[in-house]
């Protein structure tokens with residue numbers, strides 16, 4: 001049988017390969033992406049997949065990349081992983097400019113410093129679980145750290161499967177092997193491209209948490225693409241939001257993004273939002289939901305708001321409160337009890353709004369009944385130019 005250990009001795013894996021390189025000075029940021037652009041094709045038919053994207057990630061950060069399909073997420077990841085070259089811009093990993101390296105040098109650098117987990121797990125069908133995991137280390141003529149390997153097998157629940165072939169594993173288990181393989185080389189950075197789409201929601205969450213746990217221990221920097229914003233918000237240190245045109249819209253913590261969305265795109269993309277058209281005349285604001293206008297005495301326009309364009313007010317469901325004395329009159333259309341909160345659909349002058357009320361407030365101020373007429377007040381609202389309807 002083929003042996004995958006360089007010294008050919010199965011049971012003799014010296015513990016000499018250290019997971020952490022002994023003396024290594026990390027620059028401030030493990031990853032720096034500088035003015036990165038990528039166009040596929042040329043001339044009029046060129047697709048500008050990535051537009052002037054810049055950001056940096058300190059060592060040990062767990063960054064999620066989110067955005068609509070086609071917004072350049074995979075393109076960005078391929079550039080960071082040095083799998084493809086940009087049209088312009090730079091990527092520095094650990095201070096090293098990857099695109100200035102010669103092909104051979106880059107191959108070695110990639111193998112030692114960058115771990116990949118792709119949608120398709122790219123496992124080698126003829127190799128067992130264990131062999132698949134240590135394969136990149138062996139490719140590099142290094143010896144796997146046996147203790148770390150055992151730890152990974154344990155954490156990822158693969159111990160009983162170590163001698164199985166990929167074809168004998170479930171999708172979830174195959175994915176775990178891919179994760180272990182990416183981790184075992186002690187890469188400085190691991191990139192994951194929607195690695196969890198094949199798993200059901202529960203497994204997916206568990207997986208992300210496991211990666212998170214291992215990542216915390218190893219201090220690896222992780223950049224992962226996901227379409228599951230909710231779990232991303234819970235797990236990542238920061239989230240990068242890509243706009244549909246391939247530019248980076250915002251990179252921030254959950255708090256930044258929820259409380260200070262950079263623009264309308266982020267506000268709408270993350271979480272649930274309500275929009276109401278408004279009319280501004282001097283300091284007077286009128287809400288114009290559609291069928292009826294509501295002069296809005298409480299409303300304030302932030303200083304510097306550009307009023308030359310038509311504006312809309314954006315407000316989150318949990319930033320609308322019931323107030324029976326308010327002149328903004330609504331009718332409750334539907335009320336759904338969700339355990340920790342009530343979800344209401346109300347109608348304001350012909351427009352449907354979503355309102356969330358936590359159960360404590362509902363107990364304190366009363367639960368709204370379907371069909372009930374009452375008033376609302378708006379908190380933490382913001383103004384955005386009305387969205388242009390594309391032809």
Ligand code: ADP
Nearest residue numbers: 040047049067068069070071072073074075076
């Ligand atoms: P995402 O991962 O966010 O869905 P991608 O990075 O895959 O987006 O793609 C961004 C844009 O670039 C899309 O419009 C896509 O069609 C285009 N694109 C991606 N790869 C190629 C390619 N190899 N050749 C031409 N166009 C591409």
Ligand code: MG
Nearest residue numbers: 073074075193
């Ligand atoms: Mg993609």
